Amino acid sequence: MKAYLESLGKSSEQFIDGMGKMAIMLFKAMMYAFAPPIKLRNIFKQMEFVGVQSLFVVILTGSFTGMVLALQSYNALKRFGAESLVGPTVALSMARELGPVLTGLMVTGRAGSAMATELGTMRVTEQIDALFTMAVNPIKYLVVPRILAGICMFPLLTIITDFVGVIGGYFVGVKLLGINPGIYIGRTIDFVQVDDIFTGITKSIVFGLITTLVASYNGFYTSGGAEGVGRAATSSVVMASVLILVSDYLMSSFMA
């Protein structure tokens, strides 16, 4: 019993310590983000890594999600004779939930794990210490560009996911299941509001922050050699994915 309580206490202490360090890292990153010199090249490099290099995966995810959503909602709505609602169902689901959440999870798996691995390797091979000894602030140089890239690129990727999801849904609904294209598009426009799209974009900004901050934190404070780097990559994906799902629920309940 004593050993169990001790281990529980230790885990809680580590969790609180981690959250505190992450909050301090975010605070410092926010401060350094606006302090000169601002190296745009580093930021663009990260934007290319997070955004452009994730395009293929989000297009694939978005289009197939839209397609399967159309298929499933058609099967359900047909029972009530409401096939014309397939379009709005796909568009609303993509814009409010699936677009931002799936983009968040996919980019976390691809870019978040790579970020944690890169920073973790830099930590265990003393490259982060080398930056410090050259009077270059490692948080400003390594963490700030990654967080800014996440905040900027996640919304753009989400818009692309939403768009290809709607196109995928249209393809299945109209071309494969025979819904009238005029009705499909008309109903979609009738039901989907600009607010729905903004809700998704707002969520994606938060998810971008979560993914990049968690990955940066896990990578930056890696210890324990190659094993530690692997652990940092795994923890960053698990931690960021859980935080994305939890924060999605919280934001959905506030923005409903």
Next chain:
Amino acid sequence: MIKIINLKKAFGPKQVLDGVNLEIEKGKITVIIGRSGEGKSVLLKHIIGLLKPDEGKILLDGQDITAMSERDFSEVLKRFGMLFQGAALFDSMSVAGNVGFALKEHTDMNDEDILKIVREKLNRVGLANVEDMMPADLSGGMKKRVGLARAIVMDPEIVLFDEPTTGLDPIMSDSIADLVLDTQRALKTTYILITHDIPFTYKIADKIAMLHEGRIIEEGTVEEMKANQNPILRQFLEGRAEGPIKVY
């Protein structure tokens, strides 16, 4: 120039530095020796600010650098260079990118001028036509040389070396010793090295200090240390398993 006063540092229950006192002279080569795990790297990391002490001071020209603000210390760091044990080259950058990194970050020089200085520093460490190579393509000895070129690119007043010969064969170790001597004599820089390589130490040191159980137990010139009869120092310098230092 650098005065370390009663420096203490513990990691959990382990007291790594237990009141280190040491003076490092300007323009000289000071070598800190000691067994692995005795806290040599920890001491070096305190000098360059990577670690903060639990107690004690490090005075640089009379100013306590352990109590400085982040911004002030950042300016002090520009007076330092450091060669890490594994060279710590940025593996995403070429050799030129690595060596010229500090110039790019801290000066307004254009790429052409930076490349000129990079070539000059690489020449100084005995390397030519390697600017476009990536760190992964370099041998251990070449990495150390590039690391040294990077450490001296801003013409620092003080250069720290973390075990510069670890992992190198004896011939390469000797060539690194020559390089250390050449660059130090040419630039009149203060060099602080930590190592447990005794032949290397004898060849380059102006002053040797031995760290044992968290303290500097002996210090002096090469000749003084060779003549010193402290049994702990003797056992270490002669590389004997038998003696007061227990093998664990």
